[in-house]
Amino acid sequence: MKICSVVGARPNFVKLAPIARELAQRPQARHCIIHTGQHYDAALADVFFRDLQLPPPDYALGIGSGTHAEQTARTMLALEPILVEERPDWVVVAGDVNATLAATLTAVKRGLRVAHVEAGLRSFDRAMPEEINRCLVDAVADLLLTPSADADENLLREGVAPERIRRVGNVMVDSLLVALPRAAESAILERLKLSPGAYAVVTLHRPSSVDDPVTLRQLIGALARLAERLPIVFPVHPRTQARLSALDAPEIALLRCLPPLGYLDFLQLWRQARLVLTDSGGLQEETTALGVPCLTLRTTTERPVTVREGTNRVVGRDPAAILSAAEACLASPCPVEPRRPALWDGRSAVRIVDALLTDGAPAAAARED
Ligand code: UD1
Numbered sequence: 500m501k502i503c504s505v506v507g508a509r510p511n512f513v514k515l516a517p518i519a520r521e522l523a524q525r526p527q528a529r530h531c532i533i534h535t536g537q538h539y540d541a542a543l544a545d546v547f548f549r550d551l552q553l554p555p556p557d558y559a560l561g562i563g564s565g566t567h568a569e570q571t572a573r574t575m576l577a578l579e580p581i582l583v584e585e586r587p588d589w590v591v592v593a594g595d596v597n598a599t600l601a602a603t604l605t606a607v608k609r610g611l612r613v614a615h616v617e618a619g620l621r622s623f624d625r626a627m628p629e630e631i632n633r634c635l636v637d638a639v640a641d642l643l644l645t646p647s648a649d650a651d652e653n654l655l656r657e658g659v660a661p662e663r664i665r666r667v668g669n670v671m672v673d674s675l676l677v678a679l680p681r682a683a684e685s686a687i688l689e690r691l692k693l694s695p696g697a698y699a700v701v702t703l704h705r706p707s708s709v710d711d712p713v714t715l716r717q718l719i720g721a722l723a724r725l726a727e728r729l730p731i732v733f734p735v736h737p738r739t740q741a742r743l744s745a746l747d748a749p750e751i752a753l754l755r756c757l758p759p760l761g762y763l764d765f766l767q768l769w770r771q772a773r774l775v776l777t778d779s780g781g782l783q784e785e786t787t788a789l790g791v792p793c794l795t796l797r798t799t800t801e802r803p804v805t806v807r808e809g810t811n812r813v814v815g816r817d818p819a820a821i822l823s824a825a826e827a828c829l830a831s832p833c834p835v836e837p838r839r840p841a842l843w844d845g846r847s848a849v850r851i852v853d854a855l856l857t858d859g860a861p862a863a864a865a866r867e868d
Pocket of ligand 1: 508509510537538539540541543564565595596597598628629704736737738741
């Protein structure tokens with residue numbers, strides 16, 4: 500059976516790594532990796548392939564940045580001839596980035612079967628580009644591999660047939676557990692002169708957090724206030740860096756801004772933090788998996804299980820609310836004993852690959868143009 504995985508951006512690489520490792524163990528599977536190049540900087544792409552021990556991609560499309568339409572369209576154009584040539588039994592996509600949508604549309608229109616890893620998540624906020632991507636991918640993918648019961652419920656509510664849904668757990672946790680021993684060897688804390696449990700980590704990159712200067716200035720203001728209590732370490736995504744460079748916010752000097760970090764250094768940094776403040780989806784899950792307190796600086800989450808069963812609190816973007824939630828966090832005991840949601844056990848990739856190999860009917864004949 501031939502399986503093509505299409506990845507494009509940082510969180511995709513983290514989800515692909517355990518699946519690639521598992522597929523390499525199965526003699527009946529041939530795996531081909533296509534990297535669209537949505538993320539192309541070494542700090543966002545190459546270091547992840549290295550840290551996650553991913554083999555180099557079989558195809559690198561070099562799509563790069565652009566508007567959503569440009570990025571999606573260029574990916575579709577570059578991908579189509581490869582999929583026609585490879586004729587995989589499955590196209591595997593993950594998450595909710597533009598590469599995920601582009602690959603799904605290209606594959607289903609060619610009559611190829613698509614499996615969506617991390618299906619069913621919904622923020623119910625259509626202003627998020629990722630929400631559009633998730634809804635569209637789940638509407639047309641053949642096999643919906645979900646991380647949690649709430650995702651199954653979302654899909655069923657949308658009228659998805661139960662036989663298209665397979666709960667496999669959270670594959671990011673597989674990556675996390677495999678990488679922990681190697682992350683422990685990272686010297687990031689020594690390099691930054693930080694003591695475990697005595698600092699906070701911040702990440703911000705969503706358009707809703709960083710694209711509006713008023714919102715961004717408010718968030719930076721709140722973080723600068725928190726920096727009076729403990730050091731705030733802030734690895735800055737390129738989108739955010741561009742916005743910060745154009746912003747008049749001298750308080751940014753009170754935060755310890757860094758370039759983006761690789762997977763292992765960043766894992767070591769956040770797992771030892773007293774508190775994480777973020778707008779990332781993946782980090783909400785990862786902090787839950789290891790019992791690190793997390794404040795989500797958004798008004799919604801597509802990962803409610805991290806709030807119900809984990810260490811996440813959705814606090815919004817209001818500075819007073821952020822500061823009071825952070826104070827409450829700092830006043831409560833730490834570390835927290837992690838309580839991982841069901842199937843967040845490091846074996847999701849085994850279940851994903853089992854589902855692909857058992858559901859893998861031969862690809863439908865490619866449609867005529
Ligand atoms: C993308 C995903 C988002 C995911 C995030 C993870 C979409 C719609 N968004 O957001 O869901 O959480 O990745 O990081 O797919 N840039 C660089 N170097 C790079 C890549 C991007 O400098 O290697 C800069 C460019 O200026 C680009 C901007 O970052 O315009 C945004 O990149 P893009 O891939 O469009 O979206 P992200 O914000 O990274």
